[in-house]
Amino acid sequence: MAERRGSGRRRPGAGRPRAERPDRGGGWTGREFEVAVGPVAHGGHCVARHEGRVVFVRHALPGERVVVRVTEDRQPGYCRADAVEVLEAAPDRVERPCPYSGPGRCGGCDWQHVSWEGQRRLKADVVREQLTRLGRLDAADPLLTGLEVEPLPGGPLRWRSRARFAVDRAGVPGLRRHRSHDVVALDDCPITVEPAARAVLDRRWPGAGAVDVAVDSAGTVTTTRLDRRGAPTSTRVLAAGQDVPAEPAGRAGRRAGGRDWEVEGTGFWQVHESAADALVAAVTGLAAARPGETVLDLYAGAGLFGGALAPSVGDSGRVVCVEADAEACAAAEANLGGLPQAEVWQGEVDAEGLTGLLEELGDAPDVVVLDPPRAGAGPAVSRVVAGTGARAVVYVACDPASLGRDVAALAGAGYRLAALRAFDAFPMTAHVECVALFEPA
Ligand SMILES: C[S@@+](CC[C@H](N)C(=O)[O-])C[C@H]1O[C@@H](n2cnc3c(N)ncnc32)[C@H](O)[C@@H]1O
Incomplete structure (x- = not known):
């Protein structure tokens, strides 16, 4: 039962490691073949078919013809693949603004190769598909047919005010490859606001497992070093040229809905x-x-x-x-x-x-x-x-x-x-x- 402040309960058993799943795939990992790319699916990929099997293709767009390379084949019904060559491009395809994204590279983004308007159309399709298939709504419902994913101010880059960067064994910060523990070293992350990206990516973090960074509404940057198990070990605040140690639980100031809010440094706030x-x-x-x-x-x-x-x-x-x-x-x-x-x-x-x-x-x-x-x-x-x-x-x-x-x-x-x-x-x-x-x- 909920109680007025003072005696919260925690759920037991959270964070237990999942058992290794047996590999029941078709042995296609590494194979390359040509596919016609079908509709977008939930999770940042599109659906294609090859020899009777479903192929979830990243780095592609509906309607394209691409050559894929299979990256993971563990299930009998489907495998995962990256589009490694585009034979016929869709109109929404663009040059990726981030030099670190693409097949086999940083796994932080899914739609760098898609125009911003195109990304929003894909997301609207995904919402429609989930609400009809899982929500059992009628596909002809005007709430679905008329759905548009609304852009937020500021454009598709430099919007991220909070992020967690991974750190490799040499102390170099970056982000993980898609579905991998490998860390891709980064000099920049173009979706992260500049002061946050600079505060983490311009230096080494020897011994750390990850670094959390947040920029509050006043422009104050807070970095929190995490150990390899994800526990915070130290926090620093960078404001107006200062770089000082801080309490890990320090609060950040945010502005929304016309008023100021205090948020715990590690607490939830929209990114x-x-x-x-x-x-x-x-x-x-x-x-x-x-x-x-x-x-x-x-x-x-x-x-x-x-x-x-x-x-x-x-x-x-x-x-x-x-x-x-x-x-x-x-x-x-x-x-x-x-x-x-x-x-x-x-x-x-x-x-x-x-x-x-x-x-x-x-x-x-x-x-x-x-x-x-x-x-x-x-x-x-x-x-x-x-x-x-x-x-x-x-x-x-x-x-x-x-x-x-x-x-x-x-x-x-x-x-x-x-x-x-x-x-x-x-x-x-x-x-x-x-x-x-x-x-x-
Ligand atoms: C998506 S955040 C939303 C926070 C807030 N509405 C906002 O927009 O800033 C979800 C919140 O739910 C809390 N939470 C997660 N599981 C919960 C549970 N079972 N009961 C109560 N709160 C929970 C988390 O601590 C987190 O603050």
């Missing part, structure tokens, strides 16, 4: 510099909270959506932010300090915890906002949310597959998709952020 602003506008617009209403902000982080909705419900309303992480809860409390209608509850959002929280709350929520991690809320939590009878459920999703699964669960519990927006919060990658409004059917 795209403009994403928090865009999502606040989308969530508040779709929620349309009214004076006196009760709003539940699940997976609240530093209280971004709850804080943005609090003024709409006014002093007679109530906003309850629920978050598992103790440090994020502390930041949320600081952020919501001036809003007496807002409270922070620390606890796990799972079916049992949420049911207990709702009993303790007393008020049935009018609006529920959910912004879960990639795995999504899941069918059990979705059913509990639907059981509240809220007039609006606003679901923020960074994985359209998780959203698709939960669309089906919400539909089974009596909620229909009433509005859908999608944002290109991760240009050059295959990721896309969706904001969906559900209403009682």
Whole structure:
């Protein structure tokens, strides 16, 4: 059950290594052949067929003819391949702006070879495909046929304000090759904002396993060195020519929705510099909270959506932010300090915890906002949310597959998709952020 701040619980067993899967493929690794590239699929590749098998092709575009080289063949039904030669190019193909991307190189981006408009069309296709196949929506639904992935300000490069770079055994920073532990050394990462890229990539990090970097709204850069098991070992803050050691848990200042926010150095914040602003506008617009209403902000982080909705419900309303992480809860409390209608509850959002929280709350929520991690809320939590009878459920999703699964669960519990927006919060990658409004059917 969620509790008011002070006694969070942790899930046991997280982070256990997965057992090696047996190789059941067709022995095609290294083979080269020509294919006609079919539709885009979730995960940054397109689908082709060869000798009756599915080939997931990276570095290609739908409609192209390419020569592929098989990079991985472990499953009977499909293999993975890179397009190594383009025989007939699609109109959306462009020169890659990043010299480190391409077959066998840095695995950080998926769509460097695609125009920005083309990337957004591919992402819209992926959202449509996931919501019809997993969400069981009708492909002719105007919410899907009319879906456009909206660009965020700033263009497709230098948008990333937080990043984790890998470090090789010699202390050289870079990013990993696709589906590999190998580190590709980088002098630059053109999707990362310049000060963050420079702070990490202009030096060596002997003994480190990775480096986290974040730039806050004031331009202050914080780097955190991680050991080979991913544990933070030291933090430095670079601001106005200074380079000083800092507390690992130091807070960063962010601006979004017209106000300032404090976020734990290691806590969640949208990576795209403009994403928090865009999502606040989308969530508040779709929620349309009214004076006196009760709003539940699940997976609240530093209280971004709850804080943005609090003024709409006014002093007679109530906003309850629920978050598992103790440090994020502390930041949320600081952020919501001036809003007496807002409270922070620390606890796990799972079916049992949420049911207990709702009993303790007393008020049935009018609006529920959910912004879960990639795995999504899941069918059990979705059913509990639907059981509240809220007039609006606003679901923020960074994985359209998780959203698709939960669309089906919400539909089974009596909620229909009433509005859908999608944002290109991760240009050059295959990721896309969706904001969906559900209403009682
Ligand atoms: C995608 S972030 C969203 C944060 C916030 N809405 C924002 O936009 O800044 C997801 C948040 O959910 C929290 N979280 C993850 N699993 C959780 C769970 N089972 N129960 C409660 N919170 C959880 C994470 O700590 C993280 O702060």
